[in-house]
Amino acid sequence: MSSNWVEVCAADEIDEEDVIRFDHEGRTFAVYRSPDDEYFATDGLCTHEHIHLADGLVMDDIIECPKHNGRFNYKTGQAKGAPVCVNLRTYPVKVEAGSVFIAIS
Amino acid sequence: MRHIVIVGAGECGARAAFALREKGFDGEITLIGAEPHLPYERPPLSKEGLAGAEQPKYVAGAERYQAARITVLTDAPVARIDRSGKAVKLADGRSVTYHRLLLATGARPRTFPGAPENSERIRMLRTHADALAIRAALAPGRKLAVIGGGFIGLELAATARKLDAEVVLIEGLPRVLSRGVPEEIAAVVAEQHRREGVEIVCGARITAIEDNGASACVVVADGRCIAADLVVVGIGAVPNTELAEAAGIAVDNGIAVDRTLRTSDPDIFAAGDCCSFPLQQHGGRRVRLEAWRNAQDQGTLAAANLIGGAEHIASVPWFWSDQYELTLQIAGLADGAALTVRRDMEEGAFILFHLDGGGRLIAASGVGPGNAVARDIRLAEMLIAAGARPDPEALASPETKLKKLLAA
Numbered sequence: 001m002s003s004n005w006v007e008v009c010a011a012d013e014i015d016e017e018d019v020i021r022f023d024h025e026g027r028t029f030a031v032y033r034s035p036d037d038e039y040f041a042t043d044g045l046c047t048h049e050h051i052h053l054a055d056g057l058v059m060d061d062i063i064e065c066p067k068h069n070g071r072f073n074y075k076t077g078q079a080k081g082a083p084v085c086v087n088l089r090t091y092p093v094k095v096e097a098g099s100v101f102i103a104i105s
Numbered sequence: 106m107r108h109i110v111i112v113g114a115g116e117c118g119a120r121a122a123f124a125l126r127e128k129g130f131d132g133e134i135t136l137i138g139a140e141p142h143l144p145y146e147r148p149p150l151s152k153e154g155l156a157g158a159e160q161p162k163y164v165a166g167a168e169r170y171q172a173a174r175i176t177v178l179t180d181a182p183v184a185r186i187d188r189s190g191k192a193v194k195l196a197d198g199r200s201v202t203y204h205r206l207l208l209a210t211g212a213r214p215r216t217f218p219g220a221p222e223n224s225e226r227i228r229m230l231r232t233h234a235d236a237l238a239i240r241a242a243l244a245p246g247r248k249l250a251v252i253g254g255g256f257i258g259l260e261l262a263a264t265a266r267k268l269d270a271e272v273v274l275i276e277g278l279p280r281v282l283s284r285g286v287p288e289e290i291a292a293v294v295a296e297q298h299r300r301e302g303v304e305i306v307c308g309a310r311i312t313a314i315e316d317n318g319a320s321a322c323v324v325v326a327d328g329r330c331i332a333a334d335l336v337v338v339g340i341g342a343v344p345n346t347e348l349a350e351a352a353g354i355a356v357d358n359g360i361a362v363d364r365t366l367r368t369s370d371p372d373i374f375a376a377g378d379c380c381s382f383p384l385q386q387h388g389g390r391r392v393r394l395e396a397w398r399n400a401q402d403q404g405t406l407a408a409a410n411l412i413g414g415a416e417h418i419a420s421v422p423w424f425w426s427d428q429y430e431l432t433l434q435i436a437g438l439a440d441g442a443a444l445t446v447r448r449d450m451e452e453g454a455f456i457l458f459h460l461d462g463g464g465r466l467i468a469a470s471g472v473g474p475g476n477a478v479a480r481d482i483r484l485a486e487m488l489i490a491a492g493a494r495p496d497p498e499a500l501a502s503p504e505t506k507l508k509k510l511l512a513a
């Protein structure tokens with residue numbers, strides 16, 4: 001499986017314990033900065049009703065869908081209970097020279 | 106033998122069934138529903154579910170019930186509860202014994218007095234079958250009259266406009282969304298509907314709804330007939346309490362439960378739209394909610410307590426509605442507010458924060474395009490749950506992050 005590192009934004013454009021939406025070649029992603037200053041990325045849409053997760057709230061390592069409060073661990077993609085039951089796909093992230101990159105396979 | 110029986114196969118009953126397994130219950134679980142379908146989500150019925158879907162949006166597929174060893178009885182209306190024999194008697198004569206019972210019987214639409222009952226032109230919206238029937242009657246140029254300017258009526262009006270039907274919405278009170286939605290927000294919603302071509306008639310006293318064979322007629326107080334191809338009545342819901350009442354269980358605007366969702370029978374619990382419960386954030390005032398999130402939360406809570414827990418209801422009431430590109434979200438109950446402050450956000454979105462006389466945040470109501478208000482309403486919900494007394498000026502200022510207030 002070949003990976004393709006794509007630049008998302010400057011690292012300081014995402015607040016701590018927050019998330020932004022990143023669209024690339026017809027796909028949409030959510031890119032997170034955790035309270036302990038690590039970066040993560042998942043698919044951008046909730047697995048319940050295809051809502052952009054980047055409009056949701058990040059608390060610790062959880063992203064909560066803005067529509068129906070479906071919860072995922074954004075570090076692992078794991079669905080944390082009703083109404084979501086399908087996990088989110090996650091993507092490798094790296095920070096280089098002050099910019100965030102995600103690996104899109 | 107340990108057997109938990111759940112009467113009512115909607116969002117709440119289904120959630121309770123799965124939560125029982127998630128919490129480690131190992132006995133039998135039977136979920137009994139009157140409809141022919143597995144449990145499905147009702148919110149889409151007035152929205153995308155009405156506009157297109159042939160199949161309801163199921164809470165879970167059949168394989169998940171199998172995997173969780175949940176027996177689902179569909180098409181199985183319940184006739185009565187035999188408390189002394191600890192059994193649920195089905196209308197078809199079957200009997201299902203329980204050691205603990207959950208009533209998640211939901212609510213049904215309030216009927217308009219005197220309206221014809223089996224008319225194809227006069228309908229209500231609660232089930233997937235209702236949605237299909239309404240969908241079939243709507244087409245470009247057909248005229249729909251919606252009775253009632255609550256969430257269901259307004260969502261239905263918006264969906265019907267998407268289908269290019271003509272829509273008149275008739276409300277008895279002076280404005281739409283009188284129950285639970287502040288006037289400033291209701292005005293934004295009403296204006297959007299007018300822009301989209303919905304005729305809104307407020308303050309109308311409807312004296313009759315008739316089907317004259319070729320069309321339906323909504324007769325208002327001055328004798329005028331508002332003619333339509335289809336009338337949908339959306340004037341609220343009444344809780345399904347009859348089974349409980351007939352079994353001698355206490356009922357008070359819903360099956361009366363305590364803060365653990367237990368009814369007056371210690372082996373019987375009730376949850377969701379059908380029950381009334383003491384709301385902690387409002388001094389234990391007894392309320393009944395008709396809301397999707399509440400159905401889920403109480404289903405989960407009931408599961409914990411059915412297997413011996415003693416958890417209390419702690420959720421803040423939460424509602425949402427989608428109409429056109431607008432979304433409303435409300436956390437808490439605003440009645441009793443002494444002060445309301447407004448926070449303006451991007452793209453015309455705004456949130457009203459409602460504080461009581463002691464400065465405690467009791468509710469937040471927001472409206473805006475897409476999910477513009479979602480994050481802040483969620484944070485407001487947490488502030489309400491925490492009993493916070495945030496500075497009103499900070500709430501009003503878009504520069505203040507609500508997350509900071511929560512941490513304070």
